[in-house]
Amino acid sequence: MARKPNAILPFREKADDRRRLTGEDGPFAPQVSKTKEGLFSMVVCRAITWDTDFARRSKQVFDSYEDLERERTKHKALHPKDAEQESYFCKKNAYGGTAFGRKFENAKEYWDSAIDLEEEWRELTSREKRCAFTECVNFFRPPGDRAGRFKELGPLAAYLLACDVAYAGLCCYPSLGEVAQAVYDNDAGALKGLRYLGLVGSAGERRNRQTIPAIEAGLQEVMKFVIEGYSEKEREEMGFDIICVEHLLCKLSRNHRLLTAA
DNA sequence: CTCATTGTTGAGGCGTGTCG
DNA sequence: CGACACGCCTCAACAATGAG
Numbered sequence: 001m002a003r004k005p006n007a008i009l010p011f012r013e014k015a016d017d018r019r020r021l022t023g024e025d026g027p028f029a030p031q032v033s034k035t036k037e038g039l040f041s042m043v044v045c046r047a048i049t050w051d052t053d054f055a056r057r058s059k060q061v062f063d064s065y066e067d068l069e070r071e072r073t074k075h076k077a078l079h080p081k082d083a084e085q086e087s088y089f090c091k092k093n094a095y096g097g098t099a100f101g102r103k104f105e106n107a108k109e110y111w112d113s114a115i116d117l118e119e120e121w122r123e124l125t126s127r128e129k130r131c132a133f134t135e136c137v138n139f140f141r142p143p144g145d146r147a148g149r150f151k152e153l154g155p156l157a158a159y160l161l162a163c164d165v166a167y168a169g170l171c172c173y174p175s176l177g178e179v180a181q182a183v184y185d186n187d188a189g190a191l192k193g194l195r196y197l198g199l200v201g202s203a204g205e206r207r208n209r210q211t212i213p214a215i216e217a218g219l220q221e222v223m224k225f226v227i228e229g230y231s232e233k234e235r236e237e238m239g240f241d242i243i244c245v246e247h248l249l250c251k252l253s254r255n256h257r258l259l260t261a262a
Numbered sequence: 263c264t265c266a267t268t269g270t271t272g273a274g275g276c277g278t279g280t281c282g
Numbered sequence: 283c284g285a286c287a288c289g290c291c292t293c294a295a296c297a298a299t300g301a302g
Binding site: 092093094095096097098099100101102146147148151152153154155156157186188189 | 276
C-alpha cells in the first residue's frame with residue numbers, strides 16, 4: 001500500500017509528496033501562489049511532473065521555463081540512472097489513461113501562458129469574496145476553448161488543479177453539484193466508482209442529462225455513508241471532505257482487484 | 263519448485279472532427 | 283456552444299516461457 005500512495009490512498013492530502021507540494025516551499029504557499037511563478041509551477045506539477053521522482057525530489061517552485069529546464073539538467077547529472085527514463089520527469093499515465101501529448105516540453109508554452117495570464121490570475125485569487133470553484137476550473141480550461149490555455153491540461157487535470165487551489169484557500173470548495181458536474185464532464189474514474197456501487201445507472205446512461213442529479217444523489221449517498229460510519233473526529237483526522245468523495249470513488253474501481261484479492 | 267525475463271493485452275485521459 | 287465518437291499508441295498487470 002505504501003508503495004504507491006498517490007494511486008491508492010483515498011485521502012489525497014495525506015500522501016507525502018502532496019504534503020510537500022502544499023507546504024511552505026510549494027507553489028500553493030501564500031507568497032507565490034498568486035504570481036506567475038506560482039501559477040506556472042502548479043500547472044507544471046499537475047500537467048507534467050505529477051507522481052514522478054522528479055516531483056518528489058526537486059524544488060517545487062520555478063522562476064521560469066529556463067529555471068525548470070536547469071533543474072532537469074541537474075537531476076540528469078545527479079541521478080543519471082533514474083533520470084535516463086523520460087518518465088522520471090513526466091508520467092503520461094499519471095491519472096490513469098495515457099495522455100500521449102503530455103510531455104516535459106509543454107512547460108515552455110505554460111510559462112508563456114503564465115506570463116499572459118498573471119494579471120487575470122491575481123485578480124481571480126485576490127477577491128474579497130473567493131471565486132466559485134467552477135470559475136477556477138474555467139480559468140485553467142475555458143469551456144469551448146478547444147486548444148486550451150494549457151496544452152494537455154484536460155478537464156480532469158483542470159478539476160484536480162482547482163481542488164488544489166481550493167485547499168490553498170484561493171477559491172471556494174466545490175459544491176456537491178459542482179463535483180457532480182465535474183464527474184459528469186470527466187466521465188472518468190469517479191463515475192465508474194459510482195456505477196460499481198450501484199448508485200448510478202449503467203454505461204448506457206452516460207451523457208444523459210438525467211444522470212447529473214443521479215450523480216449528485218450518488219455522491220450524497222457516499223457522503224452519508226462516511227458521515228454515519230465515522231465520528232467527526234475521525235473524519236477530521238482523515239481530512240475527509242467533498243473532494244475526498246470524488247477521489248475515493250476514482251480509487252475504488254482501480255483498486256477493486258486489489259481489494260477483492262485480499 | 264522458485265525466481266527472472268520476455269510477451270501480451272486492455273484500460274483510459276486528451277485532442278480533434280462532426281453534428282445539432 | 284455542448285455532446286459524442288474515435289484515434290492516439292503508453293504503461294501496468296498479467297501470462298507465458300526460460301533459467302537455475
